[in-house]
């Protein structure tokens with residue numbers, strides 16, 4: 001089972017996810033080194049599982065994160081994914097009983113900027129072990145963001161694009177859309193489009209007690225977001241944020 005667990009608030013775990021967790025003989029825990037993510041996952045297991053789960057850590061292979069051209073970046077991601085598939089293949093073979101069920105807990109929703117499904121496909125395509133998987137959706141950080149700002153994701157009959165900070169910097173505002181959701185921004189990618197007439201809806205640590213929300217005309221609040229983000233990052237040692245950029249031209 002590939003189970004979406006929502007963006008950080010244990011009360012945003014669905015009933016279907018809880019049922020899935022309770023069907024699992026083994027819960028695989030991907031070791032990302034982020035203490036906070038592990039704590040939230042453990043809290044969810046303690047709160048919702050009616051038996052003591054067997055938790056099996058999955059070691060994450062090192063990843064080359066050096067700045068590189070897009071083609072080399074794609075190859076580095078591919079290498080990393082394949083190294084993960086090696087680890088997962090052995091873990092599934094060794095740890096899951098025949099006809100047993102394992103759970104992979106995925107932050108937010110498994111279909112959104114997450115490679116769990118792709119790595120499982122890699123493992124399956126190798127053909128050494130046979131298994132099927134089912135995906136249980138979760139509340140994504142995008143939906144936590146729009147809910148907390150009390151806005152809809154799209155405007156009537158209008159298109160939305162979901163992209164990364166890196167792509168916003170490299171390609172600017174995408175053609176044909178009025179709303180852009182930016183994820184995986186290491187900081188300030190919105191500066192690339194600061195001259196456009198945009199409203200930003202920004203959120204950090206969504207669904208957690210540390211949540212921060214800022215919204216307003218991009219040019220007016222960009223500096224405040226950068227300052228608040230830097231302070232929060234300093235305080236917590238990490239930051240996870242996402243934002244919606246809304247073109248004001250079609251408001």
Ligand SMILES: C[S@@+](CC[C@H](N)C(=O)[O-])C[C@H]1O[C@@H](n2cnc3c(N)ncnc32)[C@H](O)[C@@H]1O
Nearest residue numbers: 007108109113140141183184205206240241242
């Ligand atoms: C690897 S992606 C995973 C997204 C996840 N699958 C989802 O459905 O939200 C990680 C990015 O999601 C966003 N994100 C995830 N959880 C968040 C949260 N609690 N608050 C703000 N942004 C979050 C950030 O943009 C972060 O860089």
